[in-house]
Amino acid sequence: METTNGALNRKLRMGLAGGGQGSFIGRVHATAAVLDNRAALIAGALSSNPAKAKSSAPSYDIADNRAYGSFQEMMQQEAALPAEQRIDFVSVATPNHTHFEIAKCALEHGFNVICDKPMTYDFAQAEELVQLVEKSGAVFAVSHNYTGYPLVRQAREMIQAGELGEIQAIRSNYIQGWLRTRLETSEQKQAAWRTDPSKSGAAGGFGDIGTHAYNLGRYMTGLLPEQVSCHLKTFETGRALDDYGHAVIRLENGGLMTVTASQISHGRENDLFIEVDGTKKSLAWRQEEPNAMWIRENGKPHQIYTRDPNAPFTKPLAAASCRLPSGHPEAFFEAFANVYRFAYDAMIQRSQGERFETRDTIYPNVYDGAEGMYFIQQCVASNKENGAWLPLKYAGARR
Numbered sequence: 030m031e032t033t034n035g036a037l038n039r040k041l042r043m044g045l046a047g048g049g050q051g052s053f054i055g056r057v058h059a060t061a062a063v064l065d066n067r068a069a070l071i072a073g074a075l076s077s078n079p080a081k082a083k084s085s086a087p088s089y090d091i092a093d094n095r096a097y098g099s100f101q102e103m104m105q106q107e108a109a110l111p112a113e114q115r116i117d118f119v120s121v122a123t124p125n126h127t128h129f130e131i132a133k134c135a136l137e138h139g140f141n142v143i144c145d146k147p148m149t150y151d152f153a154q155a156e157e158l159v160q161l162v163e164k165s166g167a168v169f170a171v172s173h174n175y176t177g178y179p180l181v182r183q184a185r186e187m188i189q190a191g192e193l194g195e196i197q198a199i200r201s202n203y204i205q206g207w208l209r210t211r212l213e214t215s216e217q218k219q220a221a222w223r224t225d226p227s228k229s230g231a232a233g234g235f236g237d238i239g240t241h242a243y244n245l246g247r248y249m250t251g252l253l254p255e256q257v258s259c260h261l262k263t264f265e266t267g268r269a270l271d272d273y274g275h276a277v278i279r280l281e282n283g284g285l286m287t288v289t290a291s292q293i294s295h296g297r298e299n300d301l302f303i304e305v306d307g308t309k310k311s312l313a314w315r316q317e318e319p320n321a322m323w324i325r326e327n328g329k330p331h332q333i334y335t336r337d338p339n340a341p342f343t344k345p346l347a348a349a350s351c352r353l354p355s356g357h358p359e360a361f362f363e364a365f366a367n368v369y370r371f372a373y374d375a376m377i378q379r380s381q382g383e384r385f386e387t388r389d390t391i392y393p394n395v396y397d398g399a400e401g402m403y404f405i406q407q408c409v410a411s412n413k414e415n416g417a418w419l420p421l422k423y424a425g426a427r428r
Contacts, residue, residue, distance in 0.1 A: 037377050037380065040066070040067060040068050040069045041067060041068040041069075041117045041118065041373060041376060041377075042068070042069060042071050042072075042114075042115070042116045042117045042118075043062050043063075043068050043069065043070045043071065043072070043116060043117070043118060043119075043120060044070075044071070044072040044073060044074075044103055044107060044116040044118070044119045044120070044140070045058065045059060045070055045072070045073040045074075045075065045089070045119075045120050045122065046073070046074050046075075046100045046103070046119055046120065046121050046122065046123055046131045046135075047074075047075065047076070047121065047122035047123035047127075047145075048073065048075050048085070048089070048122050049075040049076035049078075049081050049082060049085040050076075050081060050084070050085050050088075051218045052075075052122065052218075053219060054122045054145055055075070055122040057122075057361075057362070057365055058120045058122045058143070058145070058172070058365075059089060059120075060362055060365075060366075061174075061362055061365035061366040061368070061369055062120060062143075062366070062369050064362060064363070064366040064369075065352075065366060065369075065370055067369075067370070067373050068117075068369070068373065070089055070090075070091065071091065071092075071095055071116065072091060072095040072096075072097065072103060072107060072116050073085075073086060073089060073091045073095070073096060073097065073103070074097040074098070074099055074100040074102065074103040075089070075091075075096070077099070077123075077127070079098030079099065082096065082097065082098050082099070083096050083098065100119075100130075100131045100134060100135075101134060103119075104119075104134045104135055104137075104138040104140070105138070107138070107140075108138040108139060108140075116140060117140070117141060117376060117380070118140055118141035118142060118143060118168070118376060119131070119132075119135040119140050119141070119142055119143075120142075120143045120144075121135075121142065121143070121144040121145055122145050123145070124222045124228045124229070125147055125149070125150050125228060125229050125230050125236070126150045126227065126228045126229070126230070128144055128145065128147075128148060128149050128150065128154075129149045129150060129154040129157070129158060132144050132148075132149075132158060132161075132169075133157075133158065133161055136161045136162060136165040136167055136169075137161075137165070139165070139167070140167065141167045141168040141169070141372075141376050141379070142162075142167060142168070142169050142170070143169075143170045143171075143172060143368070143369065143372060144169070144170070144171055144172065144398065145171075145172050146171050146172055146173055146240060146241070146244075146393075146398065146401060147230065147236050147237075147240050147398070147401055147402060147405060148171050148395070148398030148399065148401060148402055149398070149402055150230045151230060151231065151402065151406065152399070152402040152403050152405070152406040154402075155398060155399040155401075155402035155403070156399060158395060158398070158399070159395050159396065159399050159425060162387075162395045163387075166379070167379070168372055168375045168376045168379055168385070169394060169395040169398075170368055170369075170372040170390075170392045170393060170394060171392075171393040171394065171395065171397055171398040171401075172365065172368055172393070173240075173241060173244045173245075173248070173368075173393040173397065173401075174361070174364050174365040174367075174368055175241055175244075175245050175301060175316060175364060176244070176245070176248045176364075176367075176368070176392070176393055177350065177363070177364035177365060177366070177367030177368050177392075178314075178316070178319050178350075178359075178364040178367075179336045179338075179343075179347045179348075179350040179351050179359065180314055180319060180320065180321070180322045180334065180336055180347065181245065181248070181249060181314065181364075182344070182346045182347045182350050182391075183322065183334060183343060183344050183346075183347035184249050184305070184312055184314060184322060185248060185249050185250075185251075185346070186344035186345075186346055186347065187312070187344065188249060188250050188251070188305065188307070189251060190344075192307075192309065192310065193305065193307025193308075193309055193310045193311070193312065194307040194308030194309030194310065195282070195284075195307060195308045196250050196252055196282070196284055196305060196306070196307050197283075197284045197285070197306050197307065197308065198284055198285050198286070198304075198305070198306040199246045199249075199250060199252070199280075199284070199285075199286040199287070199303065199304070199305050199306075200286075200287050200289075200303065200304045201242040201243065201245055201246040201286065201287070201288050201289075201301075201302075201303045202242055202287075202288070202289040202290070202300070202301070202302055202303070203238040203239065203241055203242040203289075203290050203291075203299075203300070203301045204289070204290075204291045204294050204297040204300040204301075204302075205234075205238065205291060205292045205294065205297050205298065205299060205300070206291075206292070206293060206294045206295050206296055206297040206298070207220075207292060207298075208220060208224070208234070208265065208268075208272050208292040208293055209265075209292075209293045209294075209295060210265070211265055211267060211268065213225075213268070223237055224268055224269060224270050224272075225269065225270075226269050226270055229270060230405065231405060231406065231409045232261070232270060232271060232274075232405045232408065232409055233263075233268070233269075233270025233271045233272055233292075234270070234271050234272045234273065234274060234290050234291065234292040235259075235261055235271055235274040235276075235290050235405065235408055235409075236270075236405045237290075237292075238290050238292070238301075239274055239276070239288055239289075239290035239404075239405075239408070240401045240404060240405060241301060242288045242289070242290060242301060242303070243276075243288050243401065243404050244393065244397065244401055245301065245303055246286050246288070246303060246305075247397075247400070247426075248393070248397075249303065249305060250305060251427075251428040252280045252281065252282055252284065252286070252428075253280065253281040253422070253426055253428065254278045254279070254280055254281065254286070254421040254422065254426075255278075255279045255280060255281050255420070255421060255422060256278070256279040256418045256419060256420060256421055257276050257277070257278050257279075257404070257407050257408060257411055257418070257419055257421040258276065258277045258411055258416045258417065258418050258419075259274065259275070259276040259277075259407075259408035259409075259411040259412050259416060260274065260275050260276075260412055260416050261273070261274040261408065261409070261412040262274065264293050265293065271412075272291070272292045272293045273290070273291045273292070273293055274288075274289070274290050274291075274408070274412075275287065275288070275289045275290075276288040276289075276408050276411075278421060279418075298317065299316060299317065300315070300316070300317055301315070301316035301317075302314065302315040302316065302317075309326065310324055310325060310326045311324070311325045311326075312324050312325070313325075319336070319358075319359070319360055319364070320335060320336040320358055320359065320360075321333050321334070321335055321336075322334040322335075335355055336351060336355060336359060337351075337354075337355035338351035338354070338355070339354065339355070340355070346391065350367050367392075368392045368393065371390070371391040371392045372392045375387075375390070388427050389427055396425040396426065396427055397427070399423065399425055400423045400425065400426050403421070403423045404421065407419050407420065407421050
């Protein structure tokens with residue numbers, strides 16, 4: 030690949046798996062990927078139904094000859110193209126049970142991967158995927174997109190710098206209400222596969238959004254877990270997977286973390302919020318109001334940190350994650366795009382034969398994805414043993 034001043038003199042070329050008619054997350058990936066004008070969506074296998082895959086392509090402006098009937102066809106035909114024409118990476122935006130086979134196929138054909146979460150159907154697949162990524166040398170990112178918010182990264186840098194003191198307690202919650210009724214019995218596509226064990230995996234709400242809450246606590250603080258005790262509940266009669274759950278996690282430093290996930294709380298939309306208690310200060314951040322973060326210290330006025338890339342209090346990583354001046358709200362798409370933005374830097378390094386960081390990355394990586402799958406596995410196992418304390422140390426976890 031030709032380069033100029035250490036950067037590609039062209040856009041990265043994207044292939045999309047999933048995202049056909051009725052998809053939510055596929056459109057989000059496609060939008061976030063091109064937000065900074067560093068990539069172009071040029072190929073896709075947009076559905077497992079070949080006819081639907083082809084008919085969905087025009088809405089993404091994908092040419093007929095790059096609209097494939099299956100992900101296998103996309104990988105094979107793209108890999109056969111000259112280097113200056115083929116895709117650079119594949120985004121996986123499909124139901125959980127298909128992530129592994131699509132990502133595996135992409136890696137085996139030499140492509141970088143950005144995969145939706147949870148990364149795989151189960152932990153065994155996640156472990157195998159880690160090995161495949163290490164063998165391939167490819168860039169692999171997982172779209173735990175909430176790590177991309179500037180103030181989440183501000184919190185991470187403040188905590189790592191010791192500004193909150195020793196972290197003793199983390200409360201991370203993701204509360205929704207959209208599955209208060211058996212929506213999956215209607216023709217609602219998102220509800221149908223997310224509540225189906227054959228497609229979603231061993232957990233329902235805890236796998237879908239509980240993993241986000243867990244990942245956010247880990248990303249912000251870097252604290253490693255030791256043990257977990259979990260209770261999952263299915264409140265809607267007849268539903269096959271959990272729609273509510275609560276986990277207590279003992280941390281390596283002696284602190285505690287709680288993770289609560291609900292999809293049956295009336296009136297709640299996408300209320301991901303986290304509170305972190307340190308010996309010096311505490312902080313609180315809410316995804317539905319992402320451009321403000323509370324900092325509290327006993328005996329002093331409460332502070333509100335705003336998303337301001339030019340303020341002296343803003344840490345370098347948080348500033349680098351902003352696109353707009355203060356007062357102009359940045360939110361979901363921009364945070365999602367930050368996962369892509371920093372993964373692109375690694376893709377360019379790889380394309381030039383340079384070494385790039387694979388473990389301590391700004392974006393969530395394959396090891397974070399595997400840790401999320403281990404979290405699901407151990408929470409489900411703990412619940413089956415009436416909340417028994419089980420190990421939660423994942424060998425590949427990063428701080």
